[in-house]
Amino acid sequence: MRLIQGALAYTTLSLLSNIPMKRTLQFGLPIALAILAVGFYQAMYVAPTDAAQGDIFRLIYYHVPSNIMGLIFPYVNFVASIVFLATRRSNPMRAQAADAVALASAEVTLVFVSIGLATGILWAKPIWGIWWTWDPRLTSVLVLWLIYVSYLLLRRFTAGGQTETLAAVLSVFAAVDVPIVYMSIRWWRTQHPAPVFFGGPNSGFDRLMWPAMLWNLAGWFVWGVMLVVLRYKLERKRQCIEQKSALDALEAELQTSP
Amino acid sequence: MSYARIVWAHLAKDLRLEWRSKDAINGMLFFSLLVVVLFSFAFDPTMAVSRRIAGGILWVALLFASTTALNQTWTRELRNQVLDAQRMAPSPASALFVAKVLANFLFVTMIQVVLGPLFIIFYNLHALGQGWWMAAVLPLGTLALVVNGTFFAALSLRTRNREMLLPLILFPVSIPALLAMVQSTSAILTGEFDPGLWINMLAGYDIIFMTLCLLMFETILNAE
Numbered sequence: 001m002r003l004i005q006g007a008l009a010y011t012t013l014s015l016l017s018n019i020p021m022k023r024t025l026q027f028g029l030p031i032a033l034a035i036l037a038v039g040f041y042q043a044m045y046v047a048p049t050d051a052a053q054g055d056i057f058r059l060i061y062y063h064v065p066s067n068i069m070g071l072i073f074p075y076v077n078f079v080a081s082i083v084f085l086a087t088r089r090s091n092p093m094r095a096q097a098a099d100a101v102a103l104a105s106a107e108v109t110l111v112f113v114s115i116g117l118a119t120g121i122l123w124a125k126p127i128w129g130i131w132w133t134w135d136p137r138l139t140s141v142l143v144l145w146l147i148y149v150s151y152l153l154l155r156r157f158t159a160g161g162q163t164e165t166l167a168a169v170l171s172v173f174a175a176v177d178v179p180i181v182y183m184s185i186r187w188w189r190t191q192h193p194a195p196v197f198f199g200g201p202n203s204g205f206d207r208l209m210w211p212a213m214l215w216n217l218a219g220w221f222v223w224g225v226m227l228v229v230l231r232y233k234l235e236r237k238r239q240c241i242e243q244k245s246a247l248d249a250l251e252a253e254l255q256t257s258p
Numbered sequence: 259m260s261y262a263r264i265v266w267a268h269l270a271k272d273l274r275l276e277w278r279s280k281d282a283i284n285g286m287l288f289f290s291l292l293v294v295v296l297f298s299f300a301f302d303p304t305m306a307v308s309r310r311i312a313g314g315i316l317w318v319a320l321l322f323a324s325t326t327a328l329n330q331t332w333t334r335e336l337r338n339q340v341l342d343a344q345r346m347a348p349s350p351a352s353a354l355f356v357a358k359v360l361a362n363f364l365f366v367t368m369i370q371v372v373l374g375p376l377f378i379i380f381y382n383l384h385a386l387g388q389g390w391w392m393a394a395v396l397p398l399g400t401l402a403l404v405v406n407g408t409f410f411a412a413l414s415l416r417t418r419n420r421e422m423l424l425p426l427i428l429f430p431v432s433i434p435a436l437l438a439m440v441q442s443t444s445a446i447l448t449g450e451f452d453p454g455l456w457i458n459m460l461a462g463y464d465i466i467f468m469t470l471c472l473l474m475f476e477t478i479l480n481a482e
Contacts, residue, residue: 059428063460072325085477109346115387141280143433143434146433147427149430150427150430153427154413154414154423154427155425157414157418157420158416158417159417159418162416162481165477165478166417166481168480169353169413169477170427172474173467173474174431176466176467176470177431177434180462180466181433181434183459184437184459185436187455189373215477
């Protein structure tokens with residue numbers, strides 16, 4: 001079990017660190033933009049207009065993918081935090097890389113959840129007649145957003161070598177907390193439309209809507225992964241600079257001391 | 259020394275410190291009293307309204323008040339490097355955490371003992387549901403507050419402006435617990451729905467987060 005976990009972490013991290021930053025942009029950006037362009041075309045021109053809601057309904061092709069991405073990347077953050085906590089003594093280099101993944105995925109999570117919330121608010125005003133309601137499903141996404149804001153705040157407020165550990169611990173707390181939040185929403189009555197996927201009977205999509213949804217899901221997924229990789233690389237560079245300056249300071253001290 | 263004796267040693271020390279200074283209790287008591295008074299100015303509660311909002315006000319007041327005390331609970335260990343001594347001590351780190359939680363639990367419970375009657379007087383409350391359920395809700399809710407609060411206070415101990423950071427990381431994680439406390443208290447006061455589900459959820463929250471905190475405490479105590 002430990003071996004598998006180690007191998008998985010190692011391959012992911014070495015894969016991540018072997019692609020140069022420029023390559024990521026050169027390949028990732030065109031692919032992501034191309035898929036998103038198809039997704040945009042499908043969503044705006046091909047997919048049928050909703051009978052009851054009209055064209056504003058097309059916002060769902062951005063609302064649902066953003067929220068799904070906002071629920072996927074917290075898992076990346078959680079797994080990376082666990083890897084960090086497990087390896088921070090035995091393999092500090094790998095732990096540093098895992099921490100960079102955790103930070104990158106947390107920031108991307110925040111972006112996607114913010115977009116999900118914003119599109120939801122824009123959709124709610126014409127359809128529900130209100131910008132926001134303290135409906136459980138909305139509330140739980142808002143809580144997710146708040147938790148990740150506090151995660152990034154914690155990272156900003158701490159200094160030195162303890163940032164990574166404290167942030168990883170908070171990430172574990174967030175991972176435990178979010179399902180509890182999600183359960184508590186099911187116990188309240190809900191105003192949000194039933195979940196599109198696995199929502200039970202009478203939920204779900206017309207056949208003609210699927211291409212737009214799937215293209216946008218794929219496009220935003222590639223976009224999100226690209227952002228995470230870029231942010232990861234940036235953080236690795238920052239870590240290297242920090243380590244180098246620490247080393248330089250240490251060496252300078254060794255030279256000056258009698 | 260057995261685990262229980264270590265916990266007791268930590269707890270006795272904290273209780274003795276508090277007995278001599280009375281910092282935490284006095285601060286919390288006056289603070290929560292102020293919040294209760296301020297809220298009644300802000301909402302001008304009549305009998306019917308007060309029954310609906312009292313649960314929320316009670317728990318928000320306690321949440322705010324306990325953060326003021328939780329900030330002090332670890333900073334007093336920083337003086338004279340007491341915390342470093344405790345990290346080097348051959349006793350389990352979780353014993354220290356359990357003792358701190360118990361101490362804070364006792365302090366907040368004392369606040370409730372004083373605040374409860376005042377609350378009933380100021381908001382003209384009498385429960386329409388089964389009032390004795392509060393005997394379960396109050397300890398469970400307090401535990402949920404102080405377990406996470408004590409943990410996050412230790413987590414933010416060595417950060418820049420820790421006084422500010424504690425509520426920022428404690429409140430988001432505590433939202434489901436706060437929801438359960440307020441819902442169960444409102445259910446008891448209004449008698450409109452059954453508090454059982456929310457009390458169960460509160461108990462589950464306590465168990466889950468107590469376990470998590472005990473597992474993680476050593477990590478954050480030695481995080482450097």
